[in-house]
Amino acid sequence: MLTPIAYGLAIALVVLVLIIGLRFLLAPQAAATGYGVPARENGDPAYLTIKGLRDFTYGILGAALLAFSSAHAVGWYMLIAAILPLGDTLIVLRHGGTKAVAFGIHFATAMGCLISAALMFAV
Template identity: 70%
Template sequence: MLAYGLAVLLNAFVIVIGARFLLTPQAAASGYGVAAKENGDRAYLTIKGLRDATYGVLGLALLAFVGAHAAAWFMLVVALVPLGDTVIVLRNGGTKAAAFGIHSATAVIVLADAGLLFAV
């Protein structure tokens, strides 16, 4: 039950993050760890929002319609995103606290949930 609950929470959280990038992109970028240009990055921020929201919906769909094993594989693969985000933040002037405290920590939690889902 913990595996499913955590997976639902993580996927819902990613949907919220995606929605934030779509609705308040500048604030979302700051929260991500790399501030965006006031008048130049909206398309990229929208792409990030759409990507995140789509990943969240896909994760929930896998849980609901396919099951824990497929969701575990998805979580294992999708953990590459926050790991990549860690590198992006570090390479673009973000703080180590944001890179590791937000993005790497997220990857660890997603990987832990993948392990829990594999065990179901």
């Protein structure tokens, strides 16, 4: 019973990261607003592209681990990947974003990663 839940949560998180990465690559201004810190219209779009590429790459890595590796390896990936949304929480708070976005999106995602890691280690 635990295995489908563990893998289901891990797959959902990986798919969300892939979608977020694609959104930053395809619609960077809208994605930045959804992130919690809107980008300046005349700002440097390279940074938004970097964020999109980073997230998309982490999503591909997670998908590869899910497809070709062990639950233990996916657990380590989720544990390490939790650093990103924890950092995003602090970034949103430091740069004028709302607490609702910081905690409701980014911190919640970090907790999801940590729960996923615990489940994958238990499988």
